[in-house]
Amino acid sequence: MSEPDGLRARKKAQTRGAIADAAITLFLARGFEQVSVSDIAATAEVSKPTLFRYFATKEDLVLHRFADHNGEAARVVRARRPDVPPMTALHRHFRAGLDRFEPVTGLNDHPQVVEFHRLVFNTPSLAGRLTQYLLDDEEALAAALGPGIGARLQAAQVIAVQRVLARNNWQKIADGRPAREVRPEAVVDADRAFAQLSRAAGDS
Incomplete structure (x- = not known):
């Protein structure tokens, strides 16, 4: 049985928030250029394709x-x-x-x-x-x-x-x-x- 739309939306929002928080934390600690998308995905515990489903570019991870x-x-x-x-x-x-x-x-x-x-x-x-x-x-x-x-x-x-x-x-x-x-x-x-x-x- 599929998840209710409300639950699915909340899970998506949680994933998006976790990715963004991981990115900002890494960028502030190391600098934007020194952090790779792979670093962010690993910290957020998602795959790179998943990350790019939420954020089209590395810059968008900051500017959202x-x-x-x-x-x-x-x-x-x-x-x-x-x-x-x-x-x-x-x-x-x-x-x-x-x-x-x-x-x-x-x-x-x-x-x-x-x-x-x-x-x-x-x-x-x-x-x-x-x-x-x-x-x-x-x-x-x-x-x-x-x-x-x-x-x-x-x-x-x-x-x-x-x-x-x-x-x-x-x-x-x-x-x-x-x-x-x-x-x-x-x-x-x-x-x-x-x-x-x-x-x-x-x-x-």
Whole structure:
């Protein structure tokens, strides 16, 4: 008798999580280039074909955490109330992420999160793959904002602003400052950046 769909889905999620955790642990300990896919498969106790069923590339073993946020900006724009301008909705969403110290905002001082971002930013193949994720986000956001070059330009600006804000927050923490100390500056920077975006978009 076959397994119920819910149980099968949970097992798949557990396997995917085990593979990803094994990969991140090895990458942080040894460096991305020094760890092979075979090393990861052995640590996770799966075969290489199984690993590649869950993650198409070695880079995806790291960047799946960013992939979980793919299309997030577009979803925020689509889910907003009709009386809320797109830039206002995006600003509120980013501020909420800062309030929760979400890793994607860069404002998180858990040692593994800090080292995870260092790994991504300092490994060329990972940084290049991350750029593709950002371009996908930009495309989705442009579609949510509407047709025409104006929407594409706005989307490019939003994704760039979020990237710069997150990288700036991470750098301050990587330099040794706690997230709670950095947070007021992160909020000011976000408010300033999104105010400029709103003016450019004609939202204010």
